[in-house]
Amino acid sequence: MDRQIGVIGTGSMGGMLIRSFLRGGAAIPQNLCAANRTPEARIAIAAETGIQTADDNRTLVKDSDVILLCVRQPDVMPVMEEVKDLLTEDKLLISVASDVPLSALESLIPARVARVIPSVTSEQLKGVSLIVFSDRTTQADHERVISLFGAIGTPVIISEPDIEPYTTLTSCAPAFFAAMVREFAASAARMTGVPADEAEALARETFIGTAALLEIPGTACADIISRVATPGGITEVGVKILSREFPPVCDELFAATEKKHASFRVPSPGKE
Numbered sequence: 001m002d003r004q005i006g007v008i009g010t011g012s013m014g015g016m017l018i019r020s021f022l023r024g025g026a027a028i029p030q031n032l033c034a035a036n037r038t039p040e041a042r043i044a045i046a047a048e049t050g051i052q053t054a055d056d057n058r059t060l061v062k063d064s065d066v067i068l069l070c071v072r073q074p075d076v077m078p079v080m081e082e083v084k085d086l087l088t089e090d091k092l093l094i095s096v097a098s099d100v101p102l103s104a105l106e107s108l109i110p111a112r113v114a115r116v117i118p119s120v121t122s123e124q125l126k127g128v129s130l131i132v133f134s135d136r137t138t139q140a141d142h143e144r145v146i147s148l149f150g151a152i153g154t155p156v157i158i159s160e161p162d163i164e165p166y167t168t169l170t171s172c173a174p175a176f177f178a179a180m181v182r183e184f185a186a187s188a189a190r191m192t193g194v195p196a197d198e199a200e201a202l203a204r205e206t207f208i209g210t211a212a213l214l215e216i217p218g219t220a221c222a223d224i225i226s227r228v229a230t231p232g233g234i235t236e237v238g239v240k241i242l243s244r245e246f247p248p249v250c251d252e253l254f255a256a257t258e259k260k261h262a263s264f265r266v267p268s269p270g271k272e
C-alpha cells in the first residue's frame with residue numbers, strides 16, 4: 001500500500017476502480033492519484049474520494065509506480081504516445097482496454113505490462129477481474145496485481161488468446177443478466193397482466209436471492225434447478241422451454257460478440 005497507483009481516465013471504469021480499491025482496502029487515498037483530460041472530472045473524483053490528482057498524464061506517470069490506463073480503446077494509443085518515454089522498466093502499466101493486445105503496448109515502451117478486464121460487479125467487491133500478464137512482468141508484479149484486484153472480487157489469470165470469450169462471460173455478462181431479468185419481467189407483464197414495475201421488482205429480488213444461493217460453496221446451477229423444478233411440475237415445464245430455446249440465443253450472442261471484437265481489435269505490431 002506504500003506505492004503510488006496512478007489512474008489515467010476517471011470515467012465509468014477508472015472511477016469504479018478508484019472507489020472499489022478504497023472500499024476494498026486495496027489502497028488508501030494518499031496512494032491513489034488520477035488524471036483525466038477533462039479537469040472537472042478529476043476534481044470531482046478527488047472531492048468525492050479524497051485521492052490525489054495530477055494536472056496531466058505525464059505528471060501522473062512520472063509520480064506513479066503502477067499506472068492504470070482506463071481510457072477507451074481509440075484513446076489508448078494517443079495516450080501511449082504522450083507518455084511512452086516515461087514508461088520505463090521500473091513502471092508497471094495495467095491497461096483495462098478491450099482489444100488492445102499486450103504486444104501493441106509493449107512495442108512502444110520498456111515498462112512491464114498487464115491487461116485487466118474488470119467488471120462493474122467489482123463496485124460490490126464481487127465478480128471476476130480477468131488478468132493477462134506479459135512475459136516481462138515479475139513475480140512481485142503478479143502478487144501486486146492479484147492483491148489489488150483480489151480486494152475487489154475474484155482475479156482470474158488467463159492467457160491472452162482467451163480474453164475475448166472470457167470477457168463476454170464476465171465483463172459483458174452483467175448487462176446480459178440484467179437484460180434477461182428485464183425481458184423475463186416484461187414477458188410477465190405482457191402475458192399475465194402483472195403490472196410491469198411490480199414484475200420487474202419481483203424478478204429482480206428473486207434474481208438477487210438466486211445469486212445469494214449460488215454463493216453457498218458447492219452450489220451448482222443444476223442444484224438450484226433440481227430443488228425448484230420437481231419432475232412433472234410447473235417449474236419443470238418452464239425449464240424445459242429454456243433448455244430447448246435458449247441455447248441458440250446464447251450461441252448467437254457469442255458469435256456476435258466475437259465478430260464485434262474482431263472489428264475493434266488493434267493489430268499486434270507487424271501483423272497489420
Ligand SMILES: NC(=O)c1ccc[n+]([C@@H]2O[C@H](COP(=O)([O-])OP(=O)(O)OC[C@H]3O[C@@H](n4cnc5c(N)ncnc54)[C@H](OP(=O)(O)O)[C@@H]3O)[C@@H](O)[C@H]2O)c1
Binds near residue numbers: 013057
Ligand atoms: N465499462 C465496462 O464495463 C468495461 C469493462 C471492462 C473494460 N472496460 C474498458 O475500460 C476502458 C474505459 O471505458 P469506460 O467505460 O470507463 O469509458 P469512459 O466512461 O468513457 O471513460 C474514459 C475516460 O477516459 C478519459 N480520457 C480520454 N482520453 C483521455 C486522455 N487523453 N487523457 C486522460 N483521460 C482521458 C475520459 O475523459 P473525459 O471525461 O474527458 O471523457 C473518460 O473519463 C475501455 O477501454 C473499455 O474497453 C470497460
